[in-house]
Amino acid sequence: MKRFRRLRMQDELRNSIKENHLLKSDLITPIFVIEGENIKNATDAMPDLYRYSLDRLEEELTELRDRGLFKILLFGVPDHKDARGTMAYAAEGIVQTAIKQIKAFDARFYIITDICLCQYTDHGHCGILDDLGEVVNDESAKLMAAIALSHVHAGADMVAPSDMMDGRIAAIRERLDAEGFTYIPILSYSLKYCSNYYGPFRAIADSKPQFGSRDHYQMDYHNSRQALEIANEDLAQGADLIMVKPAMLYLDIVKTIRQSISAPVVVYNVSGEYALLLKGIEQGLVNEAIVYETMIGFKRAGADLIITYFSKWLVDKNLVS
Numbered sequence: 001m002k003r004f005r006r007l008r009m010q011d012e013l014r015n016s017i018k019e020n021h022l023l024k025s026d027l028i029t030p031i032f033v034i035e036g037e038n039i040k041n042a043t044d045a046m047p048d049l050y051r052y053s054l055d056r057l058e059e060e061l062t063e064l065r066d067r068g069l070f071k072i073l074l075f076g077v078p079d080h081k082d083a084r085g086t087m088a089y090a091a092e093g094i095v096q097t098a099i100k101q102i103k104a105f106d107a108r109f110y111i112i113t114d115i116c117l118c119q120y121t122d123h124g125h126c127g128i129l130d131d132l133g134e135v136v137n138d139e140s141a142k143l144m145a146a147i148a149l150s151h152v153h154a155g156a157d158m159v160a161p162s163d164m165m166d167g168r169i170a171a172i173r174e175r176l177d178a179e180g181f182t183y184i185p186i187l188s189y190s191l192k193y194c195s196n197y198y199g200p201f202r203a204i205a206d207s208k209p210q211f212g213s214r215d216h217y218q219m220d221y222h223n224s225r226q227a228l229e230i231a232n233e234d235l236a237q238g239a240d241l242i243m244v245k246p247a248m249l250y251l252d253i254v255k256t257i258r259q260s261i262s263a264p265v266v267v268y269n270v271s272g273e274y275a276l277l278l279k280g281i282e283q284g285l286v287n288e289a290i291v292y293e294t295m296i297g298f299k300r301a302g303a304d305l306i307i308t309y310f311s312k313w314l315v316d317k318n319l320v321s
């Protein structure tokens, strides 16, 4: 009889033949910066995740640095919103200013910036709208390139377009290359599903659509067959890394593209996933190690990097190497 337990019975052997591990360097921490002064506030949905004004941002940066967490994904919450989201690509916008401040604080921080318009438009959609209220694809893609360029000018290390306009990767790559930023990688939110798991994020980023939904441009969660085609298209346009979002229910997608492409795969463990796990732990329904198991699940499916609100928590609980 084949006895599988031979490899499981002793800690020394079992611990040394684990196929997957969780490292600090696997983790990317989202940070939210907001205009104003002396602000460190949270939303009801995510009570321990804060938005920082720039004068208090160092508090968060210090907490991350103390834990050895240097990869961040930066989101901005501007004061001014308009139809074309102009503050998204303004040289002195909230994100552009934050990038310079973070690099001045400690240049070891590796700054990935979210590229989209939804936090910056008064209608809350990810692109600009035509007279009928429909998102205009090609013109919006050009604006994504303008946002990306403004972030890179400020010192961003990687740009991550999340808008889901067709052709945006090519538009960004072309614009960055033309300006001499040929070495800045693009992380494409290639496989971003129109999900109910984004609710808490929309409150914290203040990016809920004022009307309609995003199902005209985000992926339909009934589907998986298109995933590989989209990933390949983004790679052909110049994407360097491919993201799957959300993460927990979408490991079939992670596995499918992991087996078919060679580019690094990133998962976004989104706000709703975070909130559910945390509430479950707080209420004693599940134990803390469930978070570690979840992260290992991402890696087993094929994720190279994990964007998660749990990064500091994982370090504090000694669940990450």
Ligand SMILES: [Zn+2]
Pocket (backbone or CB within 6 Å): 116, 117, 118, 119, 125, 126, 162, 163
């Ligand atoms: Zn958006």
